[in-house]
Every structure is written in C-alpha cells, then in structure tokens.
Amino acid sequence: MVKARGKQAMKKILATATAIVALAVGIGSANAADKLKACWMYVGPHNDGGYSEGHDVGRQMVQKELGDKVETSYVESIAEGPDAERALERLARSGCEIIFSTSFGFMDPTIKVAAKFPKVKFEHATGFKTAPNVGTYNARFYEGRYIAGQIAAKQSKSGVAGYIVSFPIPEVVMGINSFMLGAQSINPDFKLKIVWVNSWFDPAKEADAAKALFDQGADIITQHTDSPAPLQIAQERGLHGFGQAHNMYDFAPKAQYTAIIDTWGPYYVKRVNAVLDGTWKAEQIWDGLKDGILHMADYTNLPDDVVASAKDTQAKIEAGTLHPFKGPIFKQDGTEVIGEGKTLDDGTLLSMNWYVKGIDDKLPQ
C-alpha cells in the first residue's frame, strides 16, 4: 500500500517535471526562432589571459558584428574527456545551432555528440576528425613559431632556449619542431630544453618550469601553455621570451620579444554568417598568417636588424615563398622525412609525433 502510494507520488512528480521541461523547451525554441544561438566551449576560464580568452574575444566580435541576429553564450573550464561530452550535450539540448568546441581534447566528444544531434552544426578547433555536421578549423601557429625560433637563435647568448609544453599532441609537437627548424636556420647547433607540465593552465607550475629551465642555462623561454607566468619569471631574471595565444606584453614589457596572437574573430563571424544564410557546410579550414587568423605582436626589446629579419621572414611566409617545413627534414635518428625542395603535406603535419634532428629529448608517447 505504502509502496503503491509512493509510486503514485513519483508519477505525479515525474509528470510535473515533464511539464516544466516541456514548457522550458517551448520557451527556448520560441526565442531561438528569432535569434541564431551560437555557443562556445572553452577548456580554461574565458578570461585566462591566453588561449581561451582568444576564443572569447572572437565570440564577442560575433556578438558585436551580428548584433541582434545572434545570441552567443559560452561554457568555460570544461575538462577534456567525459565532462566535455556532457557539456556539449547540454549545449546541443539548450538550442545551440552552431557549437564551437575549442580545444584539441574535445575532439572525440564532439564527434560523439554530433552524431546524436544531426541538425546542430559543430566546429572543432585544432582537431582532425570530421562528420557531415562537424567541421574543423585551425590556425598555422607553426608559422609564428618558426619566426620565434629565428629570433631566439639570434638573441640567445647561451644558444639554449627553454620550451614549456602541455601535452604531446601533434599540434604541440609541430610547434616545437617549427621553433627548432627556425632556430637551426640561424644557428645549426642551437639547443632546446623541453619541460612537460601536463596542464594547459597552471600559472605556478608554469613559473616553476620557467625557473628550472633558466637555472639550467636557457636564456630564452617559449611555451605552449596558456598563462603569462613564464614571461613574468623571464622579466624578473632580466631574460626574454615569447607570448602565447595572446599579447602578454603588459605582463612582461621588458621580456616579451613578440607573441603569437590568435585572431579567431573574423573567422567566427564568417562561419556564423554562413549558418544565418544557410550556406554552412562542414569544412576543414587551416588558415595562416596571410589569412589573418593569427598575428605577430609588435616586435619589442629587439635590435633593429633582428626586427627587420623577423619581418622579412614573416613577409616570406605570408607570400608563400618560405615554408617552415620545407625539406630536407630529418628525424632525431637521422632518417629523412622529406627531401630537398619538397614540403611536408598537411596530413603529415597534423599527425606529427616525432622530433626533428637536433632536439635531444625523448618525446613522451
């Protein structure tokens, strides 16, 4: 008897809950009818002063340029993995029509969730898996890193640079190799010390890594993590480095040579517009310096001739006459990856899991 009553009560609660949900969904879709809902998912805080903020600046540009035609929203600090899947599903259910998932580790969750929501459009940054409703987009950050590598080789007195990295994914390995190839084009004996901090964002740990690298003789630091802490350490020690994803000049006005700035805004505006006029389709976009999806911050704290040669390299990359991954390129063990006169194709770059010759470090697999 008691059990039966419990069941009835349960049914009532369920019915009420269903009604409320239905109402909420109804309201949601009524709103969505007038405005396109575009959503973003970030791996860090939206204002991390680095990578995620770069995407959020892009989102704000969409909101500003498209005004009342769109409604943008974001979820932040989503861990890569199962959490990402839940968050994406929540976004898709809440009426987002296009979802930008902005971190490499969101790749599989994006593909999985996209299969469940065929009408929702997904765009995944820096990955390589696609589906009919999943496109990818990325910037050729390695172009900027090549320029940074050249500057490092020209400026370093010890001939050693420190490189703070997050996770051994192709994007990161590609960056390390490009930096090293740039440095080797100036000084063939250039050395690189690499420290993995296993995090995209942990200011204190990044600072510790920078100190360790400086203590071991590096006098220039570069990073593939998102906080300005390493540059602050460089400034404290009177040494130098490069900003990552964002102009970090304000944090280290005496230490930053330049920064590779992600400029996602124009791309986001273009893609959301495509959804608005019905021309969106899943594509694999990989733009570079010439397309304006990344910029180099002002060259500072450098002698004029180094600035001039950096600008020259930048112009050559933009014009397409210089490709950082132009052969001959050798792996660590000396095997040739590509011969004289040829350049590595995008597929090889996007699946890169080996170091170029000259890096004496073991790549974690």
Place this chain on the structure above:
Amino acid sequence: MTGLMLEGILLTIITAATPLLFASIGELVTERSGVLNLGVEGMMAMGAVIGFAVAHSTGNIALGVVGAILAGMAMAALFGVVTLIFVANQVASGLALTLFGLGLSGLIGDAFVGVPGAGLARVSIPGLSDLPVVGLLFRLDPLTYLAVAITIAVSWFLFRMRGGLVLRAVGDSHVSAHALGYSVIRVRFMAVLFGGACSGLAGAYLSLVYTPQWTQAMTAGRGWIALALVVFGTWLPGRVAIGALLFGGVSILQLHAQALGVGVPSQFLSALPYLTTVIVLVIISRNRALVRANTPAALGQSFVPDR
C-alpha cells in the same frame, strides 16, 4: 651542477613549498580541534583574488595580504556557522565551500584578469644573508619568513601552552572537554577562523609573490595537496613542514630532471610528487601507535551540547 644553480633550485623549492605550508598548517589547527574543513581550495582562491584586488587598488602589498587574511577568515566563518552552529555535515559543507570559493573568486576577479601585479621583493637579513650555503635562507620574501614563524608558533602553542592543550582536548573528545567546562563551539570556531586566515595567506602568496597576477582557478588544486599533507604529517607541524618541502622539492626536481633530459617518461616524472606522498603516507600509517596518538579522535564529528 654549479653552486648558483643549486641555490636557484633550493629557492624555487622553498617558493613552491610556502603556499602549501601556509594552507596545511592552518588546516592542521582546524583539524586538531576536531573539524574537517575541505574548503581549503576555495578559501585559498578567495585569499588570492582579494589579496590581488586590494594590493592592486591601493598599491600596497601589505594591505593586500591583510585583505587576503580577512577574506579567508570570512569564508571560514561561513563554514563555521554552517557546521558548528547549524551542525551541517562537515564533509559536504567543506566541498561546497570549495566550489563556492572558486566560483565567487572568478566573479570578483573578472576585472583583474590580465592586469599585471607588482611582486613582493625579497628581503635580505643583513649579516646572515652573506653566509655561504645557509645565506640563501636569509634572502627570502617576507611571507616565507611568516610561514616559518607561524609553523613554529603553532607547534609551541599546541604542545607547550594551555590553550593548545584545550584545543587538542576538544579535538580528541568534545564530550569530555564540554564536561570540563570548555566551550567546544567557541574553541572550534577560533580554530576554523585560524585555518581560514592561513588559507587566505596561501592564496595571497600565489597571487602576490609566486606569480603576481590573478587568473581564475590559479590555485590549481594546491588546497587539496595541503589537506593531504596534514594527514601525511600525522597532524604534527614539523612533519607537515617537511611534507610541504618534500612535495615542493619533488615537483621542482622532476622539472629539472626533464630539462636535463634524463630519458624517463615525463608523465612518470609528473606523477612523482603524488607518488612520493602516497608512499610516505603508507609508510607512516604502518606505525599505528604514532598515527593513533596524533589523530584527533573526534575529527569530523559534529558536537551538539546536551543541556
């Protein structure tokens, strides 16, 4: 390895250990009174953001530190009211405090993201700082000295002073302490507040000294490490300090090992600080008598005085 490099490494280790020491000493006092506050991470985050905000707005780092202490205490007071007066579950309330602190600090700190802060300069103690080898210990930042002073003071208070005896009595058997006429709730509330103040200091150390900047979630799990260190140190201040240095030391040395290129997988090296802590924890726990003698017997138990 040159002397200069060794000195650099030692300095970095001390810097890495200081926030852990602050937070774990505070939590040690809280737990010695029988209260388990899992909100260390949240209190640290609040200390970090308020410390940075005050220091940046007033241009005075000392004021920032005071602000951080007050912020930590305010968070702790909230926890105290909920768990001691309204007798809510300590574990659940502590977890909630962490989530609340992380969220609220993000909200408050929104205006301070991307703003560079002025770091706290190191202070050299004249005469002593020029000594070979140990001179290094007298060229630290003022907050590190404070952390060491607090550790010594806490140790003295707990085992050499009457107040400390009362605090430990409350933590071991609140019923007996109550029967003897001590106000269990008041003692516990003070201990919780002290824990909050120390967590606030730990946060301030991160946002004002370690990496002079504010970013959301910059505590990055250090509050949880501090909680583990209290158990690691079997609720003894000296051991907790050793634990903080050990954890800080291993996390810094593994970075150096990577930079040297020792050929050990970096994932393993990154796991080393945690691994070391767990191993030492296991070894310590084997000495049952020692653990039992120092574990607050009433830890985590709510006290409702029966009138």
